[in-house]
Amino acid sequence: MKKRITGIVLGLGMALATAAHGAGDPKAGQSNAAVCAGCHGQNGAQPVQPVYPKLAGLGETYLYKQLQHIKAGERQIPEMTGLLANFSDQDLLDLATYFDQQQTPIGKANPDLVKKGEQLYRGGNLASGVPACAGCHNPQGLGNEPGGFPRLSGQHPDYVVKQLKAYRAGDRSTGSMSQIMMDVASGLTEEEMEAVASYVSGLH
Incomplete structure (x- = not known):
């Protein structure tokens, strides 16, 4: 194994080396992050329930890919059903960049x-x-x-x-x-x- x-x-590692790291706009991401705060807390740092993840500092590449999977319905999270439906791919990258730059408690x-x-x-x-x-x-x-x-x-x-x-x-x-x-x-x-x-x- x-x-x-x-x-x-x-x-x-080779495949993801070409990912769009650094191409997101954190300010644009912050403007769209309000929809996330209800579960993940302010700046994605203090989730309202311990079974929800802290998004702060989680990693831009990882966050971006997970948001893509969730939007496409490939990763099923009932609490997020439909939340990303109107987000463009750039919006997802902006969100990932914003949350990655926040401090993790x-x-x-x-x-x-x-x-x-x-x-x-x-x-x-x-x-x-x-x-x-x-x-x-x-x-x-x-x-x-x-x-x-x-x-x-x-x-x-x-x-x-x-x-x-x-x-x-x-x-x-x-x-x-x-x-x-x-x-x-x-x-x-x-x-x-x-x-x-x-x-x-x-x-x-």
């Missing part, structure tokens, strides 16, 4: 889960074939913009667990990047998901 993931990562990891979470994040699980999260998401959890891998640092653990379970169940399978996470999540227990999700919430 590790060879498979490595191959996908390398291929995606860091949470606090559960002290009881830090050791296990850190081990998984930095070293993976050799026995189950789960690779280290840091390889794609950065040792500090800051993500990898050229590769399109999102920031995890400061993300709410409830949201992270929800997404890991969705990947494991195959409910989130949109785009070639999803295959990486589906492979990873398939090797994680629920206890491991909770530990690594808690760890990244306080990672910086």
Whole structure:
């Protein structure tokens, strides 16, 4: 599985290197961001529910691709049904650029889960074939913009667990990047998901 993931990562890195990074207008994005605040909070930094993601600083390339998937109906999020229908592709890029430039508040990891979470994040699980999260998401959890891998640092653990379970169940399978996470999540227990999700919430 590790060879498979490595191959996908390398291929995606080359493909996404030509993405329209930096082409968005953050001011235009801010003017359209009001529709997002109801769930994701002011500047996308304080979601109203812990199962909603923090958008602030998540990564322009990642955000842009996810917004495209959601608008096209390829990634099903009931709360966002129809919200992006009148947004142009440039509007989506502007939104992604705006949110990526916002500050992400860091949470606090559960002290009881830090050791296990850190081990998984930095070293993976050799026995189950789960690779280290840091390889794609950065040792500090800051993500990898050229590769399109999102920031995890400061993300709410409830949201992270929800997404890991969705990947494991195959409910989130949109785009070639999803295959990486589906492979990873398939090797994680629920206890491991909770530990690594808690760890990244306080990672910086």
